[in-house]
Amino acid sequence: MNVTIIGLGLIGGSLALSLRQHGLARRFIGVEQSPAHARRALELGLVDKIEPDLAAAVAQADLVVVAVPMDAMLTVLPAVLDAAGPQQVVIDVGSTKQALLAAVAGHPRRGRFVAVHPMAGTEYSGPDAAVQGLFDGKTVVLCDTEHSDPDAVQLVEKLLQALPMRLLYLDAAAHDLHTAYVSHISHITSFALALTVLEKEKEEQRIFDLASGGFASTVRLAKSSPAMWVPIFRQNRPNVLDVLDEHLHQLQHFRELLAREDYDGLTRQIQQANHIRKILP
Amino acid sequence: MNVTIIGLGLIGGSLALSLRQHGLARRFIGVEQSPAHARRALELGLVDKIEPDLAAAVAQADLVVVAVPMDAMLTVLPAVLDAAGPQQVVIDVGSTKQALLAAVAGHPRRGRFVAVHPMAGTEYSGPDAAVQGLFDGKTVVLCDTEHSDPDAVQLVEKLLQALPMRLLYLDAAAHDLHTAYVSHISHITSFALALTVLEKEKEEQRIFDLASGGFASTVRLAKSSPAMWVPIFRQNRPNVLDVLDEHLHQLQHFRELLAREDYDGLTRQIQQANHIRKILP
CATH class of the missing domain: 1.10.3660.10 (6-phosphogluconate dehydrogenase C-terminal like domain)
Structure with missing residues (x-):
């Protein structure tokens, strides 16, 4: 499986490390606005290559992880769904859900998106903050999964359970x-x-x-x-x-x-x- | 050296363990109001014996550590100084100093007392909370040492430095x-x-x-x-x-x-x- 990670900070970087550690993905493509962070993510081996073009990065992925701050998320996630095909799966890792789900509610590819919030983090940020095992044994919340395609939900559940994380289902408001x-x-x-x-x-x-x-x-x-x-x-x-x-x-x-x-x-x-x-x- | 510890909780118990670990004292005598805590402190090897009588416990010690909550401290410390002789050294480990130092200001044995606050602890209490190494590398504040006898201050400094702790001198108000x-x-x-x-x-x-x-x-x-x-x-x-x-x-x-x-x-x-x-x- 190929994974594209958009935003190579604490969460995006740690997720790349964890998916690789458990053999859940073969190839990692990174999208990162900051040239310094992009370079550092390559040095640290968080991703195998940096792809400057968002649509090209999405096109190469089976799974796209959007791991940018919540303000950027409101524009990046719709852009990712614009570029996504009918077989690809997209997740976010964001800390708030109502505004984000409202922003993609009517999107033709809404079904390919699964809203995910791993309850794990540290006080540090950027690629150097990425740590293997960050999600190990932690809770992850999946939101409003009834609006996602069943095969997309199943793939995400399988990956998260393998980290291993404890799955919890909540609606976005809760x-x-x-x-x-x-x-x-x-x-x-x-x-x-x-x-x-x-x-x-x-x-x-x-x-x-x-x-x-x-x-x-x-x-x-x-x-x-x-x-x-x-x-x-x-x-x-x-x-x-x-x-x-x-x-x-x-x-x-x-x-x-x-x-x-x-x-x-x-x-x-x-x-x-x-x-x-x-x-x- | 014989050490009497009054109050076998987190701090008193941890100090006993640390002094023993570093070979700084040979024999530990405990004074503890709670029979359950006294029994547990013996089981855990925090002290070698429990002495029910305060004056007798003080009489057997070269160093007396008063490690009771700050309300009890205001009455226990003067009682310990009443029982102390001219060669013994007494320390507290309390978190506030002005009220305590006022309570012993005019005491004839004031010079034998050194006010000590180790900046270390956990959220747990009682003898089971005692841990070896709690003070390792931490700061310890000594207050108003000019009112203590120089030999008493020197003994206390030597012991605390050996744990090892970082010594800091402040007046009680500061x-x-x-x-x-x-x-x-x-x-x-x-x-x-x-x-x-x-x-x-x-x-x-x-x-x-x-x-x-x-x-x-x-x-x-x-x-x-x-x-x-x-x-x-x-x-x-x-x-x-x-x-x-x-x-x-x-x-x-x-x-x-x-x-x-x-x-x-x-x-x-x-x-x-x-x-x-x-x-x-």
Whole structure:
């Protein structure tokens, strides 16, 4: 099988490595806007060749993976479907789904497209961030598969199960709601935590000296790139605003309890937060 | 050297394991209020014996480590100093310092006490949470050492350097300020994030399904115990309220930018947050 990967960053690059590792594809063609990233992807062996022309890259593939940021995705995915034939399969790997599925809803090749969101990543980006095994054992969400051709869904299921990933089926609206709750808000808290500490702690050496593992893990996501995350927040804005309001409410409640020295109340809040232990052991 | 550890939890237990591993002490005596924890500490080999009487436990030690939660610390540390002789050395391992140092300021044995805060930990507690190597390469803060006898400071420095830890000297006020910025606030954001997700996401299975590494690391500290953290927030209340207000301000600003669709503003905020990469590579 030939695979064309459009966007050779963390996710596109890691997927190429993982498909190759499991012997699921023979030849990898890359499409990459940044000449530096394209060169680096070749050096790292993420792909076998770079194809500058999108339509030519699609024409050579059995499977096309669109792995660009969500703003570019809204124009790149329709262009890929324009170029796709009736036998080829196209997937995205994007973090929001409603806007994207609306953008291709009436497309004559809609059936060849399967909407995929692997719940895996790191705070790094670009081809150097690609790692083998990134998807190993992780959950992958497939959205609105009833609008995809059954043979396309079957191929994608077979590949993802072989990585191996755990398949989960959600409609696009449910996907965007739940990822706002479980993924997008943690990025916002982490960005805001970094800004807080950078604002209060003017002595950078002190941050370095005093940062224990706890701080480092909480602030880790704040290293994530705006090019990836701003389009996600934009496309999932109503859900993100909703969960952000709940988060502000929880923090304000915590603040009030501490301000009025209600330590029993703080204890109860923390006990309730500890409930996350049962869900994420 | 004989070491008495008062409080056989994560920090006390890990310190016993680390001192033993490096051959820095021969015999470990434990004092532990919880009979179950005392039994478990013996089973795990954290200490060689349990001594029910505090004064007797202190009398047998060259070094006494007080590793109880910060509320108990305010009464246990003075009691330990009451029992200590002129040659023994006493350290705490607490996360706040001003209240504690005020509590022993006029004590006749104040010179035998060295205030120590190892910047290391996990979200777990109790003797089963003790791990060898927890302090390896981490920073440890020594506070107000000018109020400790030079021989006591030298012994403590020698032991901590041998673990090996990186020594940092701060006065108690600076310690409490900087730890609020770099450590205490990350626990609050994590508790609040857990409460947010538990409130919004009523389907617990969804949290489990969709929690990627990013969410798991951001919410990890929310597993931390209220018995440890409420006394810390209480004793460092002004600094914690101050940094919490800044954090609320940052989150509200982020919310406003998203609400009014100022995506350039959001990009700039995230770029600024990314600055944490330079400090914590």
